Amino acid sequence: MTRNGAIGIVEDPEEARMPDMPKHALEGDTPDYCLPVRAIGPLLNTLIG
Numbered sequence: 214m215t216r217n218g219a220i221g222i223v224e225d226p227e228e229a230r231m232p233d234m235p236k237h238a239l240e241g242d243t244p245d246y247c248l249p250v251r252a253i254g255p256l257l258n259t260l261i262g
Contacts, residue, residue: 220260222246222253 221244226232228249239247246256 220245222248222256224253225249
């Protein structure tokens with residue numbers, strides 16, 4: 214996705230309930246952000262604000 218201009222946001226696998234999902238996202242792309250889930254909402258507000 215980031216190769217096509219999207220902003221990539223992935224939940225930190227260390228804190229994820231299902232860590233394989235974000236791990237695969239990190240392996241398949243280079244996201245702009247890898248954050249704890251509690252930080253994703255505030256980041257989205259910053260990005261769209």
